[in-house]
Amino acid sequence: MNATTQTWTFDGVVRLTRIGSSYLIFTLVIGFAALNTGNNALYIGVTFMLGWLLLSGVASKGGLKHLDVELRGLDEAWAGRNADAILRVSNRSPIWNVRDIVITSDELAQPVLVPMIERRSHVDVNAAFLFQRRGIASIKRVDLYTRYPFGFFLKKRRVRFSGEVIVFPRLLGDDVSRERFRPIVGEELTANRPGQGTEVHSFREYVRGDSLRHVHWRKSASLGRWIMKQTDADAARAVHVVVDPFKPHRVSDDDFEEMISAAATFVFHALRRGLNVSLTLPRITLVATEWQNGNALFRALAVVEAAHEPIALVIDHDTILFSLRRNE
Numbered sequence: 595m596n597a598t599t600q601t602w603t604f605d606g607v608v609r610l611t612r613i614g615s616s617y618l619i620f621t622l623v624i625g626f627a628a629l630n631t632g633n634n635a636l637y638i639g640v641t642f643m644l645g646w647l648l649l650s651g652v653a654s655k656g657g658l659k660h661l662d663v664e665l666r667g668l669d670e671a672w673a674g675r676n677a678d679a680i681l682r683v684s685n686r687s688p689i690w691n692v693r694d695i696v697i698t699s700d701e702l703a704q705p706v707l708v709p710m711i712e713r714r715s716h717v718d719v720n721a722a723f724l725f726q727r728r729g730i731a732s733i734k735r736v737d738l739y740t741r742y743p744f745g746f747f748l749k750k751r752r753v754r755f756s757g758e759v760i761v762f763p764r765l766l767g768d769d770v771s772r773e774r775f776r777p778i779v780g781e782e783l784t785a786n787r788p789g790q791g792t793e794v795h796s797f798r799e800y801v802r803g804d805s806l807r808h809v810h811w812r813k814s815a816s817l818g819r820w821i822m823k824q825t826d827a828d829a830a831r832a833v834h835v836v837v838d839p840f841k842p843h844r845v846s847d848d849d850f851e852e853m854i855s856a857a858a859t860f861v862f863h864a865l866r867r868g869l870n871v872s873l874t875l876p877r878i879t880l881v882a883t884e885w886q887n888g889n890a891l892f893r894a895l896a897v898v899e900a901a902h903e904p905i906a907l908v909i910d911h912d913t914i915l916f917s918l919r920r921n922e
Contacts, residue, residue, distance in 0.1 A: 702736075
């Protein structure tokens with residue numbers, strides 16, 4: 595939480611504001627004067643002032659009590675980057691129109707201000723979420739603050755709800771990502787590959803994301819499983835990425851996360867350049883064709899866990915390998 599929110603957020607349920615403190619002190623002074631002088635007008639004034647305090651507490655409590663918050667539109671997120679979403683705030687109260695609601699959460703990039711929510715209605719507000727680590731992130735609660743109606747008290751209510759989002763790995767900076775991508779640009783991409791053409795270059799197993807237009811029906815029928823044909827042209831614009839999740843004992847968790855981020859950055863830029871990317875992890879291979887189905891690759895990288903025992907991987911000569919075994 596940044597310094598701008600620390601001045602008004604708190605852990606309790608209610609807190610007097612500066613205006614409220616001044617008003618309460620002034621009310622006590624008037625009440626003390628009324629007791630000393632026996633002036634009926636002062637008694638009436640104190641009664642009205644105490645009534646405004648009571649009304650302020652009842653109105654703010656009643657307004658917050660009937661607020662519901664729903665998360666919408668947060669389908670994907672990248673670690674370290676703002677993810678846009680929509681918060682739907684509903685006011686179920688039949689009486690109170692609530693103003694100046696501030697919404698905070700550990701997952702929000704910054705507090706969200708809702709100027710007004712009329713009774714028996716809802717408003718949709720844009721919100722930016724920020725997650726620091728990849729994986730499945732749970733959003734369990736948000737805090738609602740308001741000074742409504744008179745600014746005497748700052749009221750707080752914690753709203754609990756369940757929401758999950760898959761956070762893709764952190765993308766590395768341009769300088770690092772450009773260095774990581776260098777092996778597959780220019781001549782090095784096609785040095786050991788066939789030239790452009792329509793001839794069949796090789797065969798491989800079907801993986802999720804492949805088009806059935808590339809099925810080799812005769813070979814598939816003879817083997818009893820889907821076999822895909824890869825032409826010379828396809829091979830020239832394809833890249834195979836293998837991620838080895840083995841983490842040696844001397845390697846830190848931060849190093850492992852950086853390796854996953856490097857792989858995600860490599861895949862990200864390869865897809866943006868129009869390359870077909872196949873990603874191999876233990877027990878799974880995914881294919882994305884020219885940015886189509888790319889989220890499936892990033893989703894797999896988001897949930898991959900470190901392995902503490904070496905895993906056997908098939909590495910071809912054209913494969914881009916991301917591994918930490920060299921650091922043993």
